[in-house]
Amino acid sequence: MVDDDSPSIDHQVWSAVDPTGENRVLIDAAIHEREDVPLWLRRVGKDLGEALDRLAHVGEEYRTSILGIAGAIVVLVPRGWAPLSMHAETVFQAVQLADDGRGEEADQLLAAQGEGDDAWRLTRVCKRVGVMGANDPELSRLFRERARLLGLAMEHHLAGRYDASIPLLQAQLEGITMDVTGGKKFFTKGTAKADLVDPKHLAGIAAGLAALQATYGQDVRETQTRGSLSRHGIAHGRELAYDTRINSAKTWSVVDAFVDWAMPKARDLVEARMAERQAATAGSEETDERGRRVDDREIAQTRDALRLLQTSAMGWHTRRGGFRADLIGSVYGEEDFMRRGLPANHGIEQRVSADKQEVAYWRRTVSGWVLGLGIVAQRGGAFGEYLYAGQDAPAGLPSEDEGGWFAHGETPPDWSQ
Template identity: 30%
Template sequence: MTDKKRIADNESIAEMLRLIEGASAIESLWHAIPLLQQAFPRLPDFSEKLSELKEQSKISLLPDRFNELFASSGWIAYESMSLEVMKHAIERFEAHGLEAAEDYLVSTYDADTLKWGIVRFNGHDEFRKRMRLIELAKDDYLAERYHACTPLLLSLMDGLANDVSRHVGLFADNADLTAWDCIAAHESGLQALVTLMTKGRGKTSEESISVPFRHGILHGRELAFDNRIVAAKTWAAFFAIRDWAGALAEGKKTSTPKQEPTWSELLQSLNKTQETKRLLDAWKPREKEDFAYLPCDGLSSSLPENSPERMVAEFMENWRLGRFAPLADSLSHTYDMAMGKKAGEAKQDFGKYKVVSFQIVDVEDRTPAYSTVTIRATFSAENDVFEEVLKVSAGYQDGKGLPMCRLESGGKWALVQNSFRSVIYRNVQ
């Protein structure tokens, strides 16, 4: 267990607050010391942004407030949860009460939230192994088959926690679901949520419930669990487990010593933050007239350099030629894998079918970091030739697999393997 009482005390959040505090101190010193004015002549450019940064820093308090209000009802804050969702849920609670806030939270677990949440599962081996079943759970949820998706997700959670921790399942009495510097794995998060979900359900009940009580559901004692609020809370817990697993993969089970940043480092960090914000504000999605070169019959060299559509074309070319090492290097989840391992996995996943031909049909720039590239491709295998229209999710990311604004230098486009699931799992029943 961590000794931190608030999520806002987590190191990454505390570091941001120290950065703002340090920047404020530097600004004051700059006005008082001529030497600093000579060393950093552009510092006044930051002054107008400081008040904005201070206002933005208030978001660091949202996860604590969210858990305070909703953890006892089966919702917890986690890294990949939208801060806007947290903020609006808190506002709904304060204005209209718990029921209105929960209605809002349930509504946010829609097709888009599930799609982009599941995309992140490709970046972790244990989640990727379970992708077929996760996709089935998603299909059941969107079709309102809550009786099917909820127990499936609960069972997957248990196995995931066991494999991720190399210790015990999620719902075991001695499970430790805390991690240093992780919102989901704060002691007020997953640990508290699992305690709620494992409450004893001693009697068979036909009354509708609003919390995914694991034992009652999987042991057949809760007979009216099949509703949207229980299913949505189960998905929320599943996404929180992914963030906990990510923290463990980054070595955050225990804290590590961290040196205090120098004034120069504080200024560089502040400068980078402002530059990123400027680029995000400047970005605009491309219009239809910008894609005069589409449709394109599979020639990557005819597509713009460092574009998502060119990455997709290069990927398909590598697949057609059986070059699995560069193909694997184009996938978003392989950024930290050894080349031999990722090439081997790519051959196993993509080697069953050959690309006969392909055409880049359309591109939709969805966010500064993501685009969807539509392709029409023909594949072949033994006694099987078929055509598929695929919508390939492409993300612009840094060397650690984190999303970047496409206007920033130093990133690369990477593709989400699950975009090709209809081909990879074509004959999987």
């Protein structure tokens, strides 16, 4: 929540972009000696010479950018903008206009960020929402529907139908917030209000989304024509002049920043739901209506790891003319597979043919089910893909165990999403 004890805005920005403070220490050491810069660093700095001068130059630019971000937040957030995903130079121009008392011109300049050649910014928001909930069929379906509605909001915005775009955008702000926070709300007060403050991420600093949440969540107790951004006033028919290009563009900017904040929350939700579901189905030998195992522990993670190896193996073959026998170990280690959700002892097996024109990788999941992926080099630089799924490990390469591997172009149920 936002409160009077929140750190200064520039401190909030620094904390988000440099959580450990290491970059700032180096910059301060390079630019000028300060008492809080470690003595060892000041001593080393005296012997760095030209390198320290270059660091000082880069540090000045870095610090200027931080101050520019803080300035944009100070000036533009109270006007209803979330400026951090916009073109930096345009944002700084808008800040200067607003500082000069030309706020309407600043708003017009920023509103153009989602129009014409810059309409891709709105498309990006829709696409990002569309992939939220990935690896959870039900959530994925719901977020695709949200992306569809945001696509309609985009069409309305670009066509000048701001009366339609703004309510759609505000509805998705509320709905996504409730989805990823367990029912908390964007547009409310009291205990039901979602806490959007996340100091580790720029979009979530107290002076950012949380401040905008207060602006867009204001009550409108009397019917008016002030052009308020209040969702309460718009949804309840109290604000009769909300339907403007500027208001729609401002709301799009908030949705853009909000999606930055919400995507990690959606991933956490997917993982929590998956863990709960898999705990309930652990040990089951049943399959669903599509033939996929109900006990799907580690199946998605194993598919992901095998696809990673496939892409890399084909790349190395193109360069060397043969598949590497040491892709696992020399190119990819434990950390690479752990980042994809597998344990440190990942257990992925690899086999390469004597002529290095065929390779296979497979892994037994924690449920005992084995997934495999084989690649066969073909003429003209093409590759054939062979997939495997079964209780036992494959007897060999696709050419050695034709009965176990699915033919090129066929997909076993457990390899489908």
